[in-house]
Amino acid sequence: MSRDSVTQFSQDVGLLYNLGLKIVLVMGTSPQLDHAFSEAQIDWQLHHQFRITPTELIPLFQQTIGLLRSQLEATFS
Numbered sequence: 536m537s538r539d540s541v542t543q544f545s546q547d548v549g550l551l552y553n554l555g556l557k558i559v560l561v562m563g564t565s566p567q568l569d570h571a572f573s574e575a576q577i578d579w580q581l582h583h584q585f586r587i588t589p590t591e592l593i594p595l596f597q598q599t600i601g602l603l604r605s606q607l608e609a610t611f612s
Contacts, residue, residue: 545610562607564600571599 552558572579575595580587588596 541607541610545607549611560607562600562603564603567599567603568596571595 548558548560572595577592577595580589
């Protein structure tokens with residue numbers, strides 16, 4: 536999503552929340568993880584179309600997902 540669309544999205548979610556709706560956001564992080572793995576020159580291992588994540592790569596997941604989460608949360612403040 537572009538910065539403008541993220542800003543619009545967060546404003547829309549804020550409006551819905553202010554109208555009394557309970558909001559649950561579930562982030563999809565595949566594009567960001569694909570990019571992080573590509574930058575680190577790491578290939579995904581697949582088993583029946585499911586990604587296999589070795590334990591040593593968990594920090595890369597945490598870093599990538601944490602960055603995305605903090606960027607999303609920043610749009611709500």
